[in-house]
Amino acid sequence: MRTHFHSLPLFFWFTLSLILGQTRPDPDPLQDYCVADSKSNFFINGVPCINPDKVSSSHFVTSALSKTGNTSNQFGFSVTATTTANLPGLNTLGLVLVRVDIAGNGIVPPHSHPRASEVTTCLKGLLLVGFVDTSNRVFTQNLRPGESFVFPKGLVHFLFNSDSREPAIAISGLNSQNPGAQIASLATFASKPPIPDDILKKAFQISKGEVETIRRNLGG
Ligand SMILES: *[C@@H]1O[C@H](CO)[C@@H](O)[C@H](O)[C@H]1NC(C)=O
Numbered sequence: 001m002r003t004h005f006h007s008l009p010l011f012f013w014f015t016l017s018l019i020l021g022q023t024r025p026d027p028d029p030l031q032d033y034c035v036a037d038s039k040s041n042f043f044i045n046g047v048p049c050i051n052p053d054k055v056s057s058s059h060f061v062t063s064a065l066s067k068t069g070n071t072s073n074q075f076g077f078s079v080t081a082t083t084t085a086n087l088p089g090l091n092t093l094g095l096v097l098v099r100v101d102i103a104g105n106g107i108v109p110p111h112s113h114p115r116a117s118e119v120t121t122c123l124k125g126l127l128l129v130g131f132v133d134t135s136n137r138v139f140t141q142n143l144r145p146g147e148s149f150v151f152p153k154g155l156v157h158f159l160f161n162s163d164s165r166e167p168a169i170a171i172s173g174l175n176s177q178n179p180g181a182q183i184a185s186l187a188t189f190a191s192k193p194p195i196p197d198d199i200l201k202k203a204f205q206i207s208k209g210e211v212e213t214i215r216r217n218l219g220g
Pocket of ligand 1: 070071072073
């Protein structure tokens with residue numbers, strides 16, 4: 001019993017560091033804030049800061065997410081994000097918030113964020129959301145307004161508005177200033193320059209004609 005008691009904090013610490021090691025966030029800032037200097041020509045990990053004496057409340061506020069996104073595209077979705085351009089005060093803080101608008105029966109196609117986990121909350125409508133783990137197991141859930149779902153860092157995930165008429169709205173928080181996004185279908189069939197046909201034919205077990213059709217459909 002005593003040995004158990006002694007090893008427990010160590011075990012807990014070990015487990016915690018393993019978990020944290022796998023979902024490491026952006027580096028910790030060394031300042032209270034580093035309001036982004038949009039005019040700077042320096043390229044560093046993040047965006048350089050303006051003089052702290054020049055910082056005001058307006059640097060920490062944005063209405064960027066108040067507007068409905070334009071969902072008139074082949075998938076029927078739109079993503080609007082807070083950025084260092086529309087919300088300079090978020091620079092170096094390791095997070096962004098995004099608004100996702102999805103038209104009736106629209107989708108956010110399977111995609112991944114290489115640098116962030118994402119927790120999404122349905123604000124309006126009915127959403128079918130899900131992700132695929134690295135053993136190709138799928139986890140899905142239907143979300144109603146007020147319900148949230150989490151997509152683990154780097155894993156392929158999707159959102160679908162299961163109502164054919166009403167638009168849906170979700171809001172997501174991601175734990176990186178620059179999560180990055182790769183849409184699986186576009187990364188494979190609409191890359192510039194294109195991935196050679198022979199690779200796509202073998203990878204997807206399809207013909208050259210089918211490769212061309214998918215490319216054309218996706219604007220590749
Ligand atoms: C939405 O996007 C489409 C396609 O890009 C464009 O034709 C249309 O004018 C846009 N609608 C609005 C309201 O901006």
